[in-house]
Amino acid sequence: MATSIKIDDELKGRVRALASQRRRSPHWIMLEAIRQYVAREETHESFKREALESWRSYRETERHLTVQETNEWLESWGRGDKAPPGCHE
Template sequence: MATSLKIDDTTKDRIRRLADARERTPHWIMREAIREYLDREEARESFLTDAMTAWEAYRETGRHLSGEDALAWLATWGTPDERPAPKCRD
């Protein structure tokens, strides 16, 4: 799919300089920048969706894990005394 993109001269120059420094084409730099942006924004959107799903589940059930329980559990990670995840409270 061919797509055109209008960008200002300053941005074109920045892309050209970076492409030269990386021994890549300006086209490759732009494709990579778009791919990285999409990856980041899709991950952000997924995080927000997961957070809203968790919030709705909490509102419906009241089940939760206290910050103290979570921190105590996380403090054991990577130690010989590593504990399993604590149970949620009602």
């Protein structure tokens, strides 16, 4: 899929300079920037979906862990086989 993008002269110069420094083409630099941006935004959207799902589940069940329970479990990592605590109301 061929796509074009219009960028101002200042940004175009910055892309060219960076491409030269990295011994890459300006096209490669722009494509890599877009790949990284899309991956970062997909991760952000996934995190938001998980958070909203967790909030929905809590509202329905009221099952949760306290901060203290979570911290105690996290501090035990690497010191035995302590299983994660179970959620409760």
